[in-house]
Amino acid sequence: MNKGSVKTNAILHFDESGFTGNNLLHKRQKIFCYASLECPHDEAKKITEHIIAKYHIQNGEIKGGKLLKGVRGKRAVDEIIQYFKGRFKVSVSDKKYALAGKFFEYIFEPAISSVNSTFYNINFHRFISNMLHLELFVRGAMAEEIFEDFENLMRTGDFEGLKVLFSASKDKGISPVLEQICDFAIHNKESVIEELDGYAGEGAGKWVLDLTNTALFSLLAEWGQEYDQLTAYCDQSKPLNEDQEIFKAMINREDKKFTHIAGIDSPLTFNLKEPLNLVDSKVVHGVQLADAVAAAFAYACDQDNQDEYAVKWRGMIEEHLIFGSVFQDYDHLDLSKIEVQRNAILLQELTERSKKGMSLTEGIVEYIQFITIALRETPLELQK
Template structure:
């Protein structure tokens, strides 16, 4: 492990809590580890070679034309091994937030059981699929939820839980039944948090992305000093990050079958700076723009394709994208989670205890799905 690194951060696709922004479907947050002199030299070289005006690299502008994409491509080549990126499909991220705030409060006592089954990914992916494919109601549901989380207006919550259910798919019926019956848990979870201070940015992805990237770099360096382009979400809340100042122990969180680092050692509070004054931040801006561009399915030029080829090497585990394997009806995991959602909806409708004996139900469902009788039935 190396001693110390300065890490420079910037984003692309920031729309705050407005995760349904159709013009910017991808949020990308990039981290670059580089010496100041090297960063300045690279930025000066790129500005002169590609005749970039205003003396500053702005990735969002560069990706809009072929010349700018050539400049970014040279930056990515120069930063090989020195960059990490967190990239998220914002619509899927909103679906994940829906599970976190609508389902999690009622399942909290045994939440580890559900997370190990990837139940959260099953529900989130089903919501996302409804949203992008055919679900007019799902779109309305998302818009109401986004508005609620952005404004803290609980009148919106009433609308969210009183929408009609005509024409829903069976899965959305189950999700809707669960949400309606447990709205009091949702209100209790959100009351006093959203709409003010840090809670104003409850749907924003900046803080989560920054924390993930710092934890990732913290596996390679004993201490880190972070420089971030000025950001309203970061200005609103740095409490968790400040708890990492001088943090020497290495703690991991077990998430499914993964061990994910959650601590790192900061030398000082996050530095919120003007990108014009920090070459490293400008490079992070270019990297973020590149992967936001590459991960947008509408972009199919040579650079988008080339940069997608880098994803496996530079995109971190904290990135959020739908994986349809989680709802593949041929897989036991998806079949079991479908049965579990149906059971939770049934218990909700009948006012039964959600969690009593639920582990026995899961075991029974697993045994049934593995049984010869079920296999024969599916043949």
């Protein structure tokens, strides 16, 4: 589609694959995909009935997860994908990395919120998130316990019974960077408590780690760049049932606003014709088709899957994946880069300030400018 020519109204269908709610450490469901499909109802009904009849799909409903268990089902899903090529968008996330991103948002950001844009613009959040993700795979147990503690905290809002997240005792095998991250958490616990007070574990807060709302919002914002107005049909979802306030604020919203972070402009608004339609996929055929697309790209983004369909669909990801999809990128940990050296020094500075009870934000912009200039003149010497 040509983004230069905005069209009138889009009928959009949404569904997900890999939903595990607040449990982002789920062992078997590693990838979350939320898919969106532009298609009028009559066309969706026609294609759905064609696929069901051609591939002898039982129960009269397309379920992507079930279809991917067999070769015939994969052919059915592939036919859907090829038919709608260019008419769907997906948001895909590695759930462990998404959890690492949430860690930064709820453990680090409350203490630096007054100047948070400064940290986002130098990709400090990505440095922390990627470091946590790497620790989870390299060191295992200690990082896993920290992540489990964080997940339990966000699910319940209860600080009691946490094993290691805010504990002064450390595992002997802990890395220096992970120790700094833990020390930061310990000494900024009050900021975290204030941030979560009356939110986590209550109402919409029960789903604070879930990726559904964020993915749906990002997808709608992307479609809003192509269409004047959007009508959204979503499969029934507990997180969406709990909280739709941000989507209601977009009804008949005609202004175009963007956020600018780390050199990238991202849309913040879109125009919904009506409130989200939370529907039964058996009744609204387009949602069944979106389910198939979501299942396919969750399957393709799991590197354990290497069959011809996984490889084929991976080749289509760049065309259909939206900005805001969440995957690790270890380039943000490459210490040969000055910006990564700066973020490592900045973490050490924030941790030391936290231990001493000093302000984390006072003079921090000037400090960042200072170390940036210093590193450009004399980069850190790395051991070979």
